[in-house]
Amino acid sequence: MILERNNFMNLKQVMKDLEKSPLKGPVKNLKDLAEVYQLRHAGVNEIGTKLENLDDEYSMNYDHNPIHHMEERMKSVRSLVGKVLKKRIPMNTKSIDNEIKDIGGIRVITNYIDDVYRVEEALVQQSDVTLLKRKDYIRDPKPSGYRSLHLVVSVPVFQSNGVFDVPVEVQLRTVGMDMWASLEHKLRYKTNVPKKKVDQHADNLKDYAAELYDIETRMQEIFRDLQG
Numbered sequence: 001m002i003l004e005r006n007n008f009m010n011l012k013q014v015m016k017d018l019e020k021s022p023l024k025g026p027v028k029n030l031k032d033l034a035e036v037y038q039l040r041h042a043g044v045n046e047i048g049t050k051l052e053n054l055d056d057e058y059s060m061n062y063d064h065n066p067i068h069h070m071e072e073r074m075k076s077v078r079s080l081v082g083k084v085l086k087k088r089i090p091m092n093t094k095s096i097d098n099e100i101k102d103i104g105g106i107r108v109i110t111n112y113i114d115d116v117y118r119v120e121e122a123l124v125q126q127s128d129v130t131l132l133k134r135k136d137y138i139r140d141p142k143p144s145g146y147r148s149l150h151l152v153v154s155v156p157v158f159q160s161n162g163v164f165d166v167p168v169e170v171q172l173r174t175v176g177m178d179m180w181a182s183l184e185h186k187l188r189y190k191t192n193v194p195k196k197k198v199d200q201h202a203d204n205l206k207d208y209a210a211e212l213y214d215i216e217t218r219m220q221e222i223f224r225d226l227q228g
Helices: 011-019 030-062 077-087 093-099 113-124 175-189 195-227
Strands: 002-004 067-074 104-110 130-136 149-159 162-174
Touching (some): 030 149, 030 162
Parallel strands (some): 002 067, 104 162
């Protein structure tokens, strides 16, 4: 299992991005908002460490690594501004901190479908992890065909000035679902492709999502049989 972890977050760069954004002015103290980024990043690191430990335990006790790899992610200031405007959230640090839970996130790529729910259960049953929100797009996929399990959890983060409960978004999906989502994302945001071609590929991808899920389900059955 590989965790693509970026432990160093450049708060000076975050401040520069905030200074250039529409948040400058409405937000009285941009440093407070940068500190929200720092806390969210620390929360992501906490969850990442917990998942690494869980994967190590499964490897030792069950001879199976449920996690293929993980990727940490921090929402860019540009994306944050877009979400604030879209959701019509007041442009102040308190509102942004309270309303936007996915500033920091981690994507967990599993080997099999069962592993998605195995990792979810092992994570949320920990005494210091609180489940805030859950959306299962695997069993109830989006109209596009997108599949993934989305969680928002909170985890305590210890700082020099106290302990803070920090929300972290956790996305769990299989290798196949991740491959599909990456291609669909590229299709959606590749703006120089003619709309007719985009629509054609989108229709094909929707069909392929169902086929891919069927294949992964059957591969899961083989794995279960081999495990006894």
